[in-house]
Structure formats: structure tokens, C-alpha cells
Amino acid sequence: MSGRKRIQVDESEWYRLQREASRHKDVIRNLPALIREVRRQTEDDLERVFGVIEDRQRSVEQAFEGLSEQTRRLETETQERLRAQARRTAEELRATAGELRKETREQLAEQESRLRAEIEAERQQRRRDIRRIDSELGELVEDRERAAVLAREALSDARTLHNLIRGTLPHEQYAPGRLDGLEVTLDRAQVNIAQGRFDAALATAQGARQELGELRLDVEHRELERQTLRVYAREGLLLIERLVEDSARQTARDEKDEALEGFDLDVDYWTHGELTALLEETEALRRRVEDEERPPSADELRDVLRDRAPALRERLERIVERAGRRQFASQERVNLAESVVRALERMTAYELDATTYAGGDQRDAYFARLVHGNRNAIVVEVAPAAPDSGASVLRVLSYDHDTASSTELEERGVELTRALREHGIPAADPQEEPGRPDPAYTDFDALSRRRALPSTATDTQTATEG
Structure with a gap:
């Protein structure tokens, strides 16, 4: 038994419907x-x-x-x-x-x-x-x-x-x-x-x-x-420029689609600068429209009105929506990790020791480390399954200095899956991954400094490994 397990958790139907219902509500708040x-x-x-x-x-x-x-x-x-x-x-x-x-x-x-x-x-x-x-x-x-x-x-x-x-x-x-x-x-x-x-x-x-x-x-x-x-x-x-500027910070929402007081959604951060890029493109197009030295033709202006400006407006709506989905997915990864940690604490003698994000970036994987009195450790990783796939991958990495048996590790994965399902998390059966867990994942100081990989996601699901 490798000590590396993976469990798939699907996106809830509720979240899909809620995402559609709340779409665009904050883009035009002012x-x-x-x-x-x-x-x-x-x-x-x-x-x-x-x-x-x-x-x-x-x-x-x-x-x-x-x-x-x-x-x-x-x-x-x-x-x-x-x-x-x-x-x-x-x-x-x-x-x-x-x-x-x-x-x-x-x-x-x-x-x-x-x-x-x-x-x-x-x-x-x-x-x-x-x-x-x-x-x-x-x-x-x-x-x-x-x-x-x-x-x-x-x-x-x-x-x-x-x-x-x-x-x-x-x-x-x-x-x-x-x-x-x-x-x-x-x-x-x-x-x-x-x-x-x-x-x-x-x-x-x-x-x-x-x-x-x-x-x-x-x-x-x-x-x-x-x-x-x-x-x-x-x-x-x-x-569009004013809408972009006004949309930069949106109201953060919880799993019930209720506003979270004191928390804002930084749209540019969650979309890796897409909002800034949109604003720059819109400003450049406006400067072209205003150009007196080389005035735009009527045909060029018609193209702006019929196609380019509407396309920019639609992009803004998608960017704001995508930022909200990504922040929500990040919070869902934290929630999933917490559920796994609680389940493991009930199942084992391990206790939560530390948490961090890869590269300190909330858009990347979330990690929780549990330790045992005998210096054994379990690291829980919840990462995006694929760019904006709407899924997360949960991995439970076991670091046993006294070498837990393969049967014990297998039973731990099955029991964890059962516990997640009992709490309403639609987890798939665990899958074993080849190889031993990388010891670098136990060093949370180094993990929090590791550069996060950029994401190009568009939707949200969840998957888990354990």
C-alpha cells in the first residue's frame, strides 16, 4: 500500500442551480x-x-x-x-x-x-x-x-x-x-x-x-x-469602463448565497488579472474611437457598437461570475479539508497541526497536516481537479514512521469515504496512487512559499484523493 489515496467528490446540483440564479447580480450593483x-x-x-x-x-x-x-x-x-x-x-x-x-x-x-x-x-x-x-x-x-x-x-x-x-x-x-x-x-x-x-x-x-x-x-x-x-x-x-472599475470588488457569498459581511471578492485576484486586461483593452478601444489624428470610419464605429462593445460587456459578466465561482470553490476546498480532518480525528489518534495554501495562494491547493504522538503524520491536500473543471481532488498522504499495514491504510480510505458520504459529500470510492508520498509535503513552511501554478478555470466540481 503506497499511502497515497484519491477520492472523487462531484459538484452538487444545488451549487449549479445557485450559481445560475445569482449570476450577474453584483456586476451592475451601482x-x-x-x-x-x-x-x-x-x-x-x-x-x-x-x-x-x-x-x-x-x-x-x-x-x-x-x-x-x-x-x-x-x-x-x-x-x-x-x-x-x-x-x-x-x-x-x-x-x-x-x-x-x-x-x-x-x-x-x-x-x-x-x-x-x-x-x-x-x-x-x-x-x-x-x-x-x-x-x-x-x-x-x-x-x-x-x-x-x-x-x-x-x-x-x-x-x-x-x-x-x-x-x-x-x-x-x-x-x-x-x-x-x-x-x-x-x-x-x-x-x-x-x-x-x-x-x-x-x-x-x-x-x-x-x-x-x-x-x-x-x-x-x-x-x-x-x-x-x-x-x-x-x-x-x-x-463598460465604469462597470469594470465598479466590479473590481464584489460581495463575497457563502454556500447559501448569502453575503459575507466584512469579506470582499477581489475579482482581478481570482481571475489572475483578467479584469485589468479587460479594462486596458476597453480604454485602448475608447482612445481609438476618440482619435482625432486618424479618425475612425463609420464602419469601424459600427463594428464597435454592434460587436466589440457588447463582447466586452459579456466578458465582464463572465469574469465576475468566474471570480465568484473560484472563490466559492476555494472555500469549498477548505470546507472539504475540514470535513476530512474531523473524520480522521474521529477515526484515528491524529490531531490537526497546521494548514496552508500552496504558495500562500488561495486559488491553489489547500493543505492540512495532522500529527500523531509517535511522529507519524497525515497530510490532506485538496486541489482543483483541472482548470475551472468545477472539481477538486482530495489526497490523503500517510507518513508512517512505524509503517502502517496496507490493510490499515486501505480501511482508513474506505472509512473516510463512508464518513464523507454520511455528511452529504458525494465521494467516489478511493483509488490508490502508485509510489510513496513525497516528504516535501510535510514541510508546510516550504509549501506555503512554493509558487502556485496559474489557473484558467471556468466552472467548479470536487474530487478527492486519500
């Missing part, structure tokens, strides 16, 4: 206060974003002073509609700031569909307005001198719009190269005027002016859309 804080930050973000839009719109309106009467009227009407749309968007964002939303693909698709419809409606309205202006000017083109005036006027308006877009809008982000192409068209109209081909110059300049107006409209809308997505994405990531 949610109202967190939402208020995020709402304040979102409102500041909105002031900044729409302050920039308002400043740009004022600059645009000043540039309109240099346009002809018809073009100024057209662009002013367009500008008023753009301003109204920006204000509606800002009001909607302010009204929903800080709400706990889970943006779904369907919700975002609906928002984008509505914006696309607004863009198309605005484009059609501009085209109707342009056709009306062209109709008013049609008869005047018959006069060569008037055609020359109109061609120069259309070219001047187009140049003004061209410079306005180049100076105030991120056109290269949304329509790379298009503005340079339209500049070539304007240069061609200029050549036609120089050659006295006023009809051709007018047609070319008017076409370019119309394209420039639509380009401005498209860029304005797409920038508004991107900034809206950016506010949503930043808000969602800020909320």
Missing part, C-alpha cells in the same frame, strides 16, 4: 450612479461635437455672401435643412444619453436607413431647386453677353463652393479625389470662357456647381452620421 456619470460625460461630448458643427456652419454661411443671388438662396435653404437635421440629432442624443442600451444590428440599420432617406430627399430637393433656377435663366442664355455674365457667375459660385468644401469639410475621408477632379472641370470652364465659348462654359460650370453642392451635402451628412456613431460608441465604452 448602475444608476454609473449611468449618471456617463451621462454627464456624454453631454460634454455632445457640446464639443455639435459645437464644432455649429462653428463650421457659421463659417459656411459667411462664405455664402460671395455667391450669386440664386445660388446663395439655394445653398442657404440647404444649409437651413442641414442645421435642422443636426439639431434634431443632437436633441435625440441628449435625450438618450446615459441610457443602458444594447445597440443591435436592427436598431443601427434602422437609424442608418432613416438617415439615408433624409439624404436622398435632400438631394432630390436640391435637384428640383436647380432645375427651377436653370429654367429661370434659360431664356437669358440666348443673349451672348448675358451668357458670358452667367458663365462667369456660375464659375465664381462653383469656385466658392469648391474652396468652401476644401477648407471646412473632411472631403478626402468620404470622397477621395473627387474635389480634385471637379477642380479640373472648373479649369476647363475657365478655358471655355477665355475662348469665348460661353454656352459651353456655362453648362460646364453649372454642372460642376451642382456636383459640388451635392458633394457638400453628402460629406455633411456622412460626417454627422459618423459623429453620431462616435458619440454612441464612446458612451458605450465609457459605461
Whole structure:
């Protein structure tokens, strides 16, 4: 008989059900206060974003002073509609700031569909307005001198719009190269005027002016859309950051799922730094969303909203749940060891002498040492059976200087299993392990300094060896 025995103890059904029932309860314990804080930050973000839009719109309106009467009227009407749309968007964002939303693909698709419809409606309205202006000017083109005036006027308006877009809008982000192409068209109209081909110059300049107006409209809308997505994405990531910070310490619970007063659950400790890693990843993603030098695209922001932020939130819930399970499993290992110690004390003349954790780490194996007056010792080890397997392995290691008989050791294992079962612990029959117990396990000072192996567990069971 080797003196090394192992007994398997299964996870209770009660614990499995209780784990599911208590899932997520502490992750959002301070949610109202967190939402208020995020709402304040979102409102500041909105002031900044729409302050920039308002400043740009004022600059645009000043540039309109240099346009002809018809073009100024057209662009002013367009500008008023753009301003109204920006204000509606800002009001909607302010009204929903800080709400706990889970943006779904369907919700975002609906928002984008509505914006696309607004863009198309605005484009059609501009085209109707342009056709009306062209109709008013049609008869005047018959006069060569008037055609020359109109061609120069259309070219001047187009140049003004061209410079306005180049100076105030991120056109290269949304329509790379298009503005340079339209500049070539304007240069061609200029050549036609120089050659006295006023009809051709007018047609070319008017076409370019119309394209420039639509380009401005498209860029304005797409920038508004991107900034809206950016506010949503930043808000969602800020909320996750606050939840991570607030979740760092949870309420520790006992086997009845009741709060243990004076005991906290250190989530980062029990998950080997997973909470810190999650916070760093979330902060890095938020900095990417806020990047002004290399702004994120609308598609990138949609990806944050639809996939990456929800995935981070789900990871947080799993991390907190996993930390609670691991702490509970650690306590269950202690409880199991205590049950074994009490059983051995009743069965033998051994008494509890010392307890420790491997490496002083509560996440690792728990040890109890019993000694006899004749210097014999028994070491009880309760260790995780496998990374987050939900099981523990119990080993009872016998160190008999006067050499206990194999029959005595075998009877000790059988009796111990029976005692555990009588106390409601579902222990399997003992299994003998080959070899003699390692004497190093009796040196608890060294054992408490031994570095604990990292765990990657996810669930909890129990197994025992004796």
C-alpha cells in the first residue's frame, strides 16, 4: 500500500442551480450612479461635437455672401435643412444619453436607413431647386453677353463652393479625389470662357456647381452620421469602463448565497488579472474611437457598437461570475479539508497541526497536516481537479514512521469515504496512487512559499484523493 489515496467528490446540483440564479447580480450593483456619470460625460461630448458643427456652419454661411443671388438662396435653404437635421440629432442624443442600451444590428440599420432617406430627399430637393433656377435663366442664355455674365457667375459660385468644401469639410475621408477632379472641370470652364465659348462654359460650370453642392451635402451628412456613431460608441465604452472599475470588488457569498459581511471578492485576484486586461483593452478601444489624428470610419464605429462593445460587456459578466465561482470553490476546498480532518480525528489518534495554501495562494491547493504522538503524520491536500473543471481532488498522504499495514491504510480510505458520504459529500470510492508520498509535503513552511501554478478555470466540481 503506497499511502497515497484519491477520492472523487462531484459538484452538487444545488451549487449549479445557485450559481445560475445569482449570476450577474453584483456586476451592475451601482448602475444608476454609473449611468449618471456617463451621462454627464456624454453631454460634454455632445457640446464639443455639435459645437464644432455649429462653428463650421457659421463659417459656411459667411462664405455664402460671395455667391450669386440664386445660388446663395439655394445653398442657404440647404444649409437651413442641414442645421435642422443636426439639431434634431443632437436633441435625440441628449435625450438618450446615459441610457443602458444594447445597440443591435436592427436598431443601427434602422437609424442608418432613416438617415439615408433624409439624404436622398435632400438631394432630390436640391435637384428640383436647380432645375427651377436653370429654367429661370434659360431664356437669358440666348443673349451672348448675358451668357458670358452667367458663365462667369456660375464659375465664381462653383469656385466658392469648391474652396468652401476644401477648407471646412473632411472631403478626402468620404470622397477621395473627387474635389480634385471637379477642380479640373472648373479649369476647363475657365478655358471655355477665355475662348469665348460661353454656352459651353456655362453648362460646364453649372454642372460642376451642382456636383459640388451635392458633394457638400453628402460629406455633411456622412460626417454627422459618423459623429453620431462616435458619440454612441464612446458612451458605450465609457459605461463598460465604469462597470469594470465598479466590479473590481464584489460581495463575497457563502454556500447559501448569502453575503459575507466584512469579506470582499477581489475579482482581478481570482481571475489572475483578467479584469485589468479587460479594462486596458476597453480604454485602448475608447482612445481609438476618440482619435482625432486618424479618425475612425463609420464602419469601424459600427463594428464597435454592434460587436466589440457588447463582447466586452459579456466578458465582464463572465469574469465576475468566474471570480465568484473560484472563490466559492476555494472555500469549498477548505470546507472539504475540514470535513476530512474531523473524520480522521474521529477515526484515528491524529490531531490537526497546521494548514496552508500552496504558495500562500488561495486559488491553489489547500493543505492540512495532522500529527500523531509517535511522529507519524497525515497530510490532506485538496486541489482543483483541472482548470475551472468545477472539481477538486482530495489526497490523503500517510507518513508512517512505524509503517502502517496496507490493510490499515486501505480501511482508513474506505472509512473516510463512508464518513464523507454520511455528511452529504458525494465521494467516489478511493483509488490508490502508485509510489510513496513525497516528504516535501510535510514541510508546510516550504509549501506555503512554493509558487502556485496559474489557473484558467471556468466552472467548479470536487474530487478527492486519500
